[in-house]
Amino acid sequence: MNRIIKIILSDIIRNKIVLAYTLILSILSWSSFALEDNSSKGLLTILNVILFTVPLVSILFATIYLYNSAEFIELLLSQPIKRRKIWLSLFFGLSTAMVFAFFIGAGIPLLVNSPDSIGFMMLLNGCLISVIFVALAFLSSILTRDKAKGIGLAIMIWLYFALLFDGMVLFLLFQLAEYPIENMMVGITAFSPIDLARIQILLHLDVSAMMGYTGAIFKDFFGTSVGLIVSFVLLSLWAIIPFFISMRKFNKKDL
Amino acid sequence: MIEIKELQKKFGKFEVLKNINLSCKKGECIALIGPNGCGKTTLIKSVLGMVLPDSGTIHFNGNSVLGEYLYREKIGYMPQIGRYPDNMTIGQIIEMIKKIRNSSDDLDEDLLHAFELEKMFDKQMRTLSGGTTQKVSAVLAFLFNPDVLILDEPTAGLDPLAAEVLKEKIIKEKEKGKLILITSHLLSELDDLITEIIFMQEGKVHFHQKVEELKTTTGEEKISKAIAKILKNKQNEPNH
Numbered sequence: 001m002n003r004i005i006k007i008i009l010s011d012i013i014r015n016k017i018v019l020a021y022t023l024i025l026s027i028l029s030w031s032s033f034a035l036e037d038n039s040s041k042g043l044l045t046i047l048n049v050i051l052f053t054v055p056l057v058s059i060l061f062a063t064i065y066l067y068n069s070a071e072f073i074e075l076l077l078s079q080p081i082k083r084r085k086i087w088l089s090l091f092f093g094l095s096t097a098m099v100f101a102f103f104i105g106a107g108i109p110l111l112v113n114s115p116d117s118i119g120f121m122m123l124l125n126g127c128l129i130s131v132i133f134v135a136l137a138f139l140s141s142i143l144t145r146d147k148a149k150g151i152g153l154a155i156m157i158w159l160y161f162a163l164l165f166d167g168m169v170l171f172l173l174f175q176l177a178e179y180p181i182e183n184m185m186v187g188i189t190a191f192s193p194i195d196l197a198r199i200q201i202l203l204h205l206d207v208s209a210m211m212g213y214t215g216a217i218f219k220d221f222f223g224t225s226v227g228l229i230v231s232f233v234l235l236s237l238w239a240i241i242p243f244f245i246s247m248r249k250f251n252k253k254d255l
Numbered sequence: 256m257i258e259i260k261e262l263q264k265k266f267g268k269f270e271v272l273k274n275i276n277l278s279c280k281k282g283e284c285i286a287l288i289g290p291n292g293c294g295k296t297t298l299i300k301s302v303l304g305m306v307l308p309d310s311g312t313i314h315f316n317g318n319s320v321l322g323e324y325l326y327r328e329k330i331g332y333m334p335q336i337g338r339y340p341d342n343m344t345i346g347q348i349i350e351m352i353k354k355i356r357n358s359s360d361d362l363d364e365d366l367l368h369a370f371e372l373e374k375m376f377d378k379q380m381r382t383l384s385g386g387t388t389q390k391v392s393a394v395l396a397f398l399f400n401p402d403v404l405i406l407d408e409p410t411a412g413l414d415p416l417a418a419e420v421l422k423e424k425i426i427k428e429k430e431k432g433k434l435i436l437i438t439s440h441l442l443s444e445l446d447d448l449i450t451e452i453i454f455m456q457e458g459k460v461h462f463h464q465k466v467e468e469l470k471t472t473t474g475e476e477k478i479s480k481a482i483a484k485i486l487k488n489k490q491n492e493p494n495h
Binding site for chain 2: 003004014070074078079080083254
């Protein structure tokens with residue numbers, strides 16, 4: 001497997017988009033720490049970067065890369081290699097590239113400016129979000145043969161998790177404001193990896209004091225180590241399940 | 256060597272392969288012919304495991320190929336339209352396949368020299384003409400001394416000189432006792448090459464015969480004429 005991952009990684013590095021992504025992340029991270037006088041504000045800025053650009057770049061780049069390597073996959077399939085191995089190698093190659101880009105671009109400034117549990121949590125969440133959206137890219141690219149449709153689907157997935165989901169949750173909150181829905185809200189966050197990551201990080205920042213009763217319930221759940229573990233398991237599932245579905249589909253695909 | 260039994264495949268509602276039964280033995284050079292869209296390439300891709308059949312079995316050296324991959328070490332495949340990663344050069348592609356195969360056997364680089372591809376090693380795949388891409392495909396198919404060669408329209412797009420080089424190479428490999436499967440529309444080119452013919456039509460095997468038998472039963476010297484005769488006889492038969 002290592003040989004194929006190496007080939008894929010060297011191909012991705014030759015592709016300058018990942019380098020540009022790393023550069024933009026590092027400019028954003030360093031400048032947001034330099035502009036704010038306390039690191040907590042810098043962290044909040046970076047949080048938004050993580051929650052918007054990282055998923056977008058991960059899912060779009062991975063989807064386009066997968067469509068562009070259709071020939072490569074075809075070539076590998078006529079060689080004595082397992083199908084599962086090809087798909088896994090692509091996944092590991094792309095995930096490693098995205099995680100590395102994030103680590104170098106945003107992780108290093110995080111660890112330098114905020115070398116505590118919050119910085120570390122943010123780093124971990126960013127890496128997980130990268131992997132999750134690469135996995136979702138695998139799902140969207142296997143669902144349709146048409147490149148335009150696949151990329152459209154990828155953008156829709158990002159739009160849903162980054163914007164629409166929050167809108168729907170807010171709508172629910174207002175509609176059901178008179179009912180005790182706080183516990184339900186904790187459950188609903190499990191349906192969006194971005195929200196899971198956001199709440200995990202927000203609760204570790206001081207601003208969580210301003211989130212009212214729901215915030216207190218969240219803190220009750222996510223603040224404990226059990227809640228933390230559960231939410232990390234949920235995040236991991238967000239990466240594993242889409243990839244697993246795509247793998248099953250790939251194993252049955254005609255090329 | 257390759258045994259195909261009751262193979263069926265549908266793409267959506269379209270039945271591409273209808274109950275195919277075939278048996279190919281070592282040392283034969285088999286031509287797979289038939290009109291466009293009769294399922295030749297699908298059949299070949301099923302053998303390679305790139306297309307997964309709906310039902311039926313394919314055995315390679317006695318083992319089912321379903322879910323297997325190691326048997327492909329013994330197959331050299333030259334696709335009809337070779338598609339390669341655009342930004343890689345010829346040299347990189349060949350290097351990459353060598354690395355992936357990781358084979359310690361002697362490499363067969365005859366074609367590489369014959370086509371003079373070394374001069375173009377640093378050319379990117381997207382800048383290549385169709386013919387040169389075909390040459391790369393041919394080199395890759397023969398490179399690892401496979402027991403079985405599957406060539407999908409090998410001479411299409413090649414200039415006459417290169418086509419002749421490839422033909423000579425195919426004859427040489429045939430004499431080593433390898434199984435060679437060729438699809439082609441140029442029947443005249445196959446005359447001095449093949450020992451058996453499989454004729455497919457609308458997803459079915461029309462006939463599978465030795466060339467000698469075919470020539471004696473039809474009384475024709477050329478393969479193309481013999482096949483034309485058979486097809487004419489079929490048409491004259493009343494439809495049931």
